[in-house]
Amino acid sequence: MRLEARVAVTSRGVDATLSVGAHRTLALLGANGAGKSTVLESLADVTRPDHARIVLDGQVLAEPGRRRPVPARRRGIVLLSQDDALFPMSVLDNVAFGPRSAGRKDAEDVARTWLDHVGCLDLAGRRPGELSGGQARRVAIARALAAEPRVLLLDEPFAGLDVEAASAIRALLRELLAGTTAVLTTHDALDAHTLADDVAVMESGRVVEAGPAREVLSRPRTRFAARMAGRVLIEGTMRGGRLVIDEVSSIPVSGGPGAGSRAAVAVPPASVAVALESPSIAGDRAWILDSVTTLEPRGDHVRVHGALVSADVDPELASELEAGARLWCGVPRGLDAYAL
């Protein structure tokens, strides 16, 4: 099931093109409002797009010229929507809805099995209004999975799940997704790392970056992708083995495109050192002069966001910093540079 699609919803400023290989899983990343849900809903025909060309394994599901797109019920594309959208019937009936629609006689048994998988078998008799947020989410997941889709679309599948459920369902999905074509959205890098073969990054309704997960996350080309990968993107121009950031700063890197090309390195904030005074010995680091934009406390450390770089520092040092303060950031030498 190879999925090729371009969908546009003008009123939301969304116009995205994506493709998912057969049996591969694509993680759709992006800031709030980037258009992830809009894309998924358009694929499933839950939102009617203004323009859509959707091809599944050679079968055209929708095309601008075609008068009527293939209706949702014959697409085999199942959507776990961001808002659960459970039906006004028992939890069991909700999960059995897909199998029953497919005419399966054993729909209830199937439903029970899936409910068990998501740890909600004891809730089978409840009505949707009687569930906690996380329970509703899990039931919605079970409902989507029970329908045995050709393509599975998961909009933030782990939102609201507790740690144990999230880990159990992450394991469950990992198994399932191996044999399914799937697209999932998430704000958690772990999900992208764990479940996705490929990653696409959306910004303002467009796909700005796409590729194999490992590559996108280790060599991110956008600030957002870098952030998701737990890194900071430092952009610059190559000149003689160095990445030139601005008039005053440059860092020695390894690899990278030819001189004069735009390039970047992605640094984990934890590997960035910080000094308040200009460091006398450069050592194995290249020092960049930066100014603090925000301080983000993160449990046992504080992440200092600068205009150019971010760094994790211990709370003691952080207490001496404030927005606007100047600081020196020490980036490891010889980081892997790549063309933008």
Place this chain on the structure above:
Amino acid sequence: MRLEARVAVTSRGVDATLSVGAHRTLALLGANGAGKSTVLESLADVTRPDHARIVLDGQVLAEPGRRRPVPARRRGIVLLSQDDALFPMSVLDNVAFGPRSAGRKDAEDVARTWLDHVGCLDLAGRRPGELSGGQARRVAIARALAAEPRVLLLDEPFAGLDVEAASAIRALLRELLAGTTAVLTTHDALDAHTLADDVAVMESGRVVEAGPAREVLSRPRTRFAARMAGRVLIEGTMRGGRLVIDEVSSIPVSGGPGAGSRAAVAVPPASVAVALESPSIAGDRAWILDSVTTLEPRGDHVRVHGALVSADVDPELASELEAGARLWCGVPRGLDAYAL
């Protein structure tokens, strides 16, 4: 504003007691369906509890004997509910709702300021139905904050937020919460670490563990709290400087209560080593025979959950494991043991 409360909602099996010191922030942790939302909603009178005794700074807001509890509008307790519950009016009017109710003339300006804080000022004119999930969440946060509550209740404030928004709003909240009495629920240990002074853990509607955040998270007494803290709880009985887990396994620990007492150590899975064969040299680890229950892939490593311990292993090793397989887990010697 010291908050003391006991609320019970019989139909949901919830009966919880909690107290929050003045200007302190309590993180309410617990699995899906543990009763967190129910407790918050009961405090705000959004769910009418069957039994409630709520005392805020000496003022009794609700008491079983009292005929009518103090109505929500005079409690000064604001709830960010799990489901946003935005009003059918513009985003700006939503955020201005609190200030306007308080009779403030500058309600719109106040609203704009808060919208700006959550990065949604450009959405001021939208209606709730025209927001993405994360945008709606942020607007709901702005609305709650704009009401300048005496007590702030935040039900999963960061659910659905993108990484950047989450970090910005986490920083914002950290500042605000320093001067407010607050309760928040979360499934993210980072929030508890970053924002909470105290932690209470709920299980099946009851508070089973409570105390200062640092203490609860470093010396968790429940499996769930340990999990939230990113650790595994190993329980046993103290005997001569060792924690005896079962007939065959025991580990040497430091500290801990007297012999014969129930005690536990909390180990980060990353620090647990794994061997498939009985390790010939014990070295600095105590080896425990365990069997695999589940394998949880986590990006660049796999977390192996055993019946007793969990361990992070590299994917290569993990590929040789399956549920039910026997394995040896090497736990560091001399971990800090504490009474249960």
Place this chain on the structure above:
Amino acid sequence: AGATGAAGPSATAIGATASGDRTLTVFAAASLTDVLEEIATAFETDHPGLHVLRSYAGSSDLAAQINEGAPADVFLSADQSTMDKIAGAVAGEPTVFATNTLTFVVPAGNPAGIADLASFAKPGVTTVICAPQVPCGAATATLAALGGVTLSPASEEASVTDVLGKVASGQADAGIVYVTDVARAEGVEAVPIARADAVVNRYPAAALAAAADAATAQAFVDYLAGDEARAVLTGAGFGAP
């Protein structure tokens, strides 16, 4: 007119009452309800096996229904002009079987002291009459013209019953209705109007062309004009033709 289609609807309507007996369907003005019940029962007694179905409504309603093909055998109208509206559906000539004259109607005890048209038209007295569009209203207007007074009623009602209702409920101090109407109402009394017999309302009856059994229909019309029916009509206050 339309005799061919009559059997269908007739059969349906009658079939629903379920009896193998012969039936005669009489459409009658609502103000004749009481007398017709009595007369029809007597007629049934005279004609064993015959069942007289009665449908009551305002004369013009019934006329409209007959024009639309209602399964009626006999029509009893409250006035001549309504009978004229269905002239095409009538078999033979309509027979006038009763007459009626106007009277004042006042609440019991006549609190407003109505005695003649002049006191009826006095300002300050709340009066109701029939609207000139309906027969009793037309008659009232004629009578007022004869008496040389101008009436300024509080309301011009659509039917006698509505006039009676207003007076009986005390809303109005007086009204003008037919003699027979006062006879069947409670809580009101009649005050005779001078020269009332100058304006006489006639009640025509006619067998209809669509009647399934033309002979019985005509027999019923004849019976209405006969002595037995006359007694009943007189008892209710109707005059002779």
Place this chain on the structure above:
Amino acid sequence: MTGPRWLAPLAALGGLLVLLPLAGLVSRVEWSEFWSLVTAPDSLTALQLSIRTATAATVLTLLLGVPLGFALHGMRRGPLAPARAAVRAVVLAPLVLPPVVGGLALLSAFGRRGLLGEVLGGSLAFTTLAVIIAQAFVAMPFMVVSVESALVARSGRREAIAATLGASRTRTFVRVTLPGIVPALATGAVLAFARALGEFGATLTFAGSLAGVTRTAPLDIYLLRETDPEAAAALSLVLVAVAIGVVALAYRPVTTRTPR
């Protein structure tokens, strides 16, 4: 959801506007004769006929009105959208037609000389079926309006999700949409039943007033009023009591709130 306090006096006033006339009616009844009046064979026949026909008419409005409400809602998109307001307004017309005119209109459609006169051969008018049609005609607007406004309040999201799960349109309709608008169906049915039970003008004109066939309770009351106003009041009360009973029993606004 407790409204502001100042709603209470207004509510009381509204209640009085309805309650006082009913109380007045009760005060007019001569209770000594009440029982015999009400159990008179004619009254019973008329009441039974009324209940039977009103029930049938309600079923008919459900059967035809629900699809019509759907169709109307479906017109909001597509080429027919501009006509929607007009169609909705036309559907409301029976509500506005004065009683007798409604009957005339029915006659001119289904009567022997009506538009369908040829087809029906005049077999409809003046039968019990005609009563049911007259009642359904006047009751239809309530069902249509109830259904349509319930549909407008739905986002259609759950229907779309049901489709992705492979459900046929019928399945989606029966299992997702209908349960979601049960309160509206109940409201529509109750209004329709009550209206059908009280129907008078159109029935009189279109169906006539034959005891046992077309003379429903309101027609019987109308006739009784000519001869015996007290009996009319008594029978009206019984009619109201029947309606109240049916409504109180059948109509418990079901709480099928959309799950949050």
Place this chain on the structure above:
Amino acid sequence: MTGPRWLAPLAALGGLLVLLPLAGLVSRVEWSEFWSLVTAPDSLTALQLSIRTATAATVLTLLLGVPLGFALHGMRRGPLAPARAAVRAVVLAPLVLPPVVGGLALLSAFGRRGLLGEVLGGSLAFTTLAVIIAQAFVAMPFMVVSVESALVARSGRREAIAATLGASRTRTFVRVTLPGIVPALATGAVLAFARALGEFGATLTFAGSLAGVTRTAPLDIYLLRETDPEAAAALSLVLVAVAIGVVALAYRPVTTRTPR
């Protein structure tokens, strides 16, 4: 939300049930005389009176019916809960009362000898106010039922949240609840207006029939029928047209869907 295909023929049938009689009515009108009939001074007076009184009655039902709907909804909890079904049913009673009986009931409450006779001193009878009261009486059920069923569909969650934000009950009511039930208010108002416009029996009996004061269009039509059935049909059509116009203009089911 497209219903299953088999709904279409049913919808068409439902549409025909309403449309055919209207078409029949149209077919009966003599168009050559139509304009002169309709612009006759009497007709115009009656039409104007009808529109004015129906509008006033609609406002009255909004003013009193909305609070009543609220009160009814509020009864679902607390000591009055068991009485709720009964109260609701009583409120529906005007719908069931045959036209004339409704007038009798109003007379026995507000008439000179009625329950409030002493208080009002019969000052109401034969006035335009009496027409408005009669129309509001028969139209009230629609508003109450619409409002109540809209409230039942709400979870009350947003109201509770509004309260936590410090909003008074009035503020919550005006800013959160009312906007949430706008579609129901529109539906209620349209039904009420249409019903008031078509009101006949209660008006005739309670308010009388005097040109310019109490003779509304339906009463005028009823009288016209006696002398000139064609004119009656024509004027009925105009009445329907007015209703259709008002409804089409005023009633566009507002899409205040609860945000997801």
